[in-house]
Amino acid sequence: MSGDDRQNEEDRQKELAREHKERQAKRAADQTSKARRNTFLGAGVAVVVVAGGIFAATTMVSKDPGEATAQSTPSASASVTPPGTTPSPTKTGPVTCTYKRDKSLPHKFVGLPGKKPSMKLKKMTVATNRGTFSIDLMTEAAPCAINSMRFLAKKKFYDDMKCHRLVTPDVAGVHMLQCGDPQAKADGKNPTDGQGTAGYVYADENADIPLGKGVVFMTQPSEAAGRNNSQFAISLSDENLQVGAGYSVIGMVSEGMDTLLGLATSGQDLLLNNDDITGDGGTTAPKKPVIIKKITFS
Numbered sequence: 001m002s003g004d005d006r007q008n009e010e011d012r013q014k015e016l017a018r019e020h021k022e023r024q025a026k027r028a029a030d031q032t033s034k035a036r037r038n039t040f041l042g043a044g045v046a047v048v049v050v051a052g053g054i055f056a057a058t059t060m061v062s063k064d065p066g067e068a069t070a071q072s073t074p075s076a077s078a079s080v081t082p083p084g085t086t087p088s089p090t091k092t093g094p095v096t097c098t099y100k101r102d103k104s105l106p107h108k109f110v111g112l113p114g115k116k117p118s119m120k121l122k123k124m125t126v127a128t129n130r131g132t133f134s135i136d137l138m139t140e141a142a143p144c145a146i147n148s149m150r151f152l153a154k155k156k157f158y159d160d161m162k163c164h165r166l167v168t169p170d171v172a173g174v175h176m177l178q179c180g181d182p183q184a185k186a187d188g189k190n191p192t193d194g195q196g197t198a199g200y201v202y203a204d205e206n207a208d209i210p211l212g213k214g215v216v217f218m219t220q221p222s223e224a225a226g227r228n229n230s231q232f233a234i235s236l237s238d239e240n241l242q243v244g245a246g247y248s249v250i251g252m253v254s255e256g257m258d259t260l261l262g263l264a265t266s267g268q269d270l271l272l273n274n275d276d277i278t279g280d281g282g283t284t285a286p287k288k289p290v291i292i293k294k295i296t297f298s
Helices: 003-037 143-154 238-243 257-261
Strands: 070-077 089-097 123-128 131-137 165-167 176-179 215-218 232-235 249-255 270-272 284-286 291-297
Touching (some): 131 257
Parallel strands (some): 165 284
Antiparallel strands (some): 070 089, 176 232, 215 232, 215 249
């Protein structure tokens, strides 16, 4: 082999090595992007992701913590805290909640909640067509989120509402049930599922708790602090600890966890569209509909 041939061969090997490295980097970036989408939880999609990968052409809401505020005075610790986590500051004394009208997404507006939340609420019970589950509330740490949900429940906002997203780890890497979109068809096809809200937003609270099994939290578009609305999700396993914290936690499932776990065991129990990796709330719905009949507080 001549000197020119050897040089050409060396150049070719370098080019092949460079191309191989670029392909590896692209695959790694794609996997990172997919993982990021699969931890998005919320409304605000054009065919987009929830609590994780619920989301296909995302209609993202910009991050603007100033859009909504909840004023309160922190003090002691919450009475209900997931195992292995540090209790969040509780709200004592006068608490004022601020809710801001928001028409940027599809919504069903039934009014704005009052500014003065009840600090005495202990439990939220969700009756569905497939069973009932109860949540011990963290009212002292998340008074404005709970005040919002109670207001909507009293307005029958959640009555006969279909939960639009149910995912299992084999489908999206996370395990949860998401509800609260008033316009959801929950058919696994409707491109606007996961976008619907109650037409207002409010600030984050109690957002330092990882999403372990049984944690119930409000969902909102990725990178959109202070955009809580009517949608909420229930973490069904510790698989979701990878998502980290950052979502407003309202409590822990205390009764009916077996009912929730029985809703789906794998992707075979779901209506899939693009394997729930594109980032929209409508991509994965339960084949057997999960319909909220009524939410009550006590």
